[in-house]
Amino acid sequence: MNKTDYDRALFYTHRSEWDNLLILMVRTEDQFLSKKIERFLHAYHFEHDYKVVENYLYSLLRYLDHAAEMSSQDLYLYG
Numbered sequence: 001m002n003k004t005d006y007d008r009a010l011f012y013t014h015r016s017e018w019d020n021l022l023i024l025m026v027r028t029e030d031q032f033l034s035k036k037i038e039r040f041l042h043a044y045h046f047e048h049d050y051k052v053v054e055n056y057l058y059s060l061l062r063y064l065d066h067a068a069e070m071s072s073q074d075l076y077l078y079g
Contacts, residue, residue: 003071005030006064009037013060018044033067036060 005028012021018041025037040056047053 002029003068005033006068006071009033009060010064010068013040013057013064030067032063036063 005024008024009021012018012024021037022041025034025041028034036056036059040053040060043053043056
């Protein structure tokens, strides 16, 4: 796991830098992160119901929180 990918995704999402988030989606090796970003960006651009967009955003943020926590534990155990 690459913790910087999660930090970048959180930063880009917070700053609404969708182009950079798209580039991260393509470059990351974490397929779950890539899919979460893809679903959120698709909903953001094409969905008319804000509740759906909100659900995909929260799903992405929950995954980022979980993945960052797991990578921190890995650093603690193996670092």
